[in-house]
Amino acid sequence: MRAFIVKSYGKKEKLQLTELPEPALKENEVLVQIYSAGVNLLDSLIRNGDFKLFLPYKPPFITGHDMAGVVSKVGAKVSKYKIGDEVFSRVGDHRIGTFAEHIAVSEGDLALKPKSLTMDEAASIPLVGLTAWQALVEIGNIKKGQKVFIQAGSGGVGTFAIQLAKHLGAYVATTTSAANADWVKKLGADLVIDYKTQDFETLLKDYDLVIHSNRDAKILEKSFHILKAGGQLISLVGPPTPEFAAEIGLPWYLKLVTKLLSSGAKKKAKKANATFRFLFMRAEGNQLSKITALIEAGVIKPVIDKLFAFEQTNDALAYVESGRAKGKVVIKVK
Structure with missing residues (x-):
């Protein structure tokens, strides 16, 4: 089979x-x-080696986390799926490799593809959908009437999280450029802040939850300032915490490293009477099935910016790294 590998x-x-x-x-x-x-x-971050402390893949390896396709074989103990089923998945850590023509996936990480979606649309969903679900539902426990600030509303996670937060009944604020303001409002955002000309810290207060996705330390600090007492900041970009280290079974010395890395954020959270959580989303087929139900009900729609041919995989990565994508980027493998 053809596959794109990280050689070094x-x-x-x-x-x-x-x-x-x-x-x-x-x-x-x-x-x-x-x-x-x-x-x-x-x-891109995996290719760059940014996560090799926690996910020590040894080159050469195939990268890629999201996919949609058709079951061609099943293992002896598989009971949920049969040959010919259309499925999708954010495949599990240590079993990645979707930039290829075939992949072996744990049965528990799969879900049946939403019938209303094309393969391209389905492939755009798993990682961002599960990230939003785990932030808003599993950890955030968002209720009707609560206020949520979702950074980078026109990005892959942002476009999905806005739709899910509105379905949960939240008041949603987000950041994007002025050019995308009307577009993210149509997705469900109640308040749109132009990150180029406006300061969200002066416009927002008493928020229940911030989904943080900006690596600028100043943005992290400002995000704590807009939370109400008892509010939560869930970061998708770090710093990683000892709780995260324990969840994925890292050795004691790496737990110590995460304690040092996250000490500043933890202190800021304590000062704001809030909580800080680092979310590195995990593969979860059951949650993906719940997302499928929302898609089939018309609650959430996939947002795709651009399609690339399989041979253009490096171009697709470069486009995502540019930060210009509105929604998701997808590679057509077959």
Whole structure:
């Protein structure tokens, strides 16, 4: 099969197209022929080596986290899926590799593809959908009437999170450029802040939840200032915390590293009488099935900015890294 591999870590390294054997299948796994693969900033960060302390992939390896496709084989202990099923997934950590023609996926990480979506649309959903779900539902426990600030509303996570937060009954504020203001309002945003000319800290107060996705330390500090007492800040970009380290079973010395890295954010949270949580979303087929139900009900619609051919995978990554994408970028594998 054809696949794009990370031959060596580095920001200037390009993925290399190569021929590899079809993946071996474990008894609890499903072999999927990939039709479309979603592209995420995480794919670039993995290639760059930014997460190798926590996710020590050894080059060469195939990267890519999102996919939609058709089941071509099933393991001996698989009961939920059969050959020919159309499925989608944010595949599990340590089992990534969606920038390829085939992938072996744990049965628990899969869900049936929404029938109303194309393969391209389905591939755009899993990582951003699960991120939004785990932030707003699982951790945030957002209720009707609460206030949520979602940074970068026109991005992949932002476009999905706005729709989900509105479905949950929240009042939603977000940041984007003036050119995208009307567009994110149509997605459900109640208040749109032009990040180029306005300061969200002066416009927002007493928010229940901030979904933080900006690596600027000043933005993190300002985000604590707009929270109400008892509010939550869930960061998608770090710093990682000891709680995260414990969740993924890191050794004691890496738990110590995360304690040092997150100490500043924890102090700011304590001063604001708020909580700080780092979310590194996980693969979860059951949650993806719940998202499918919302999509089939017309509550949430996929937002795709651009499609790339499989051979243009490096171009797709570069486009995502540019920060210009409105919604998701997808690679057509088949």
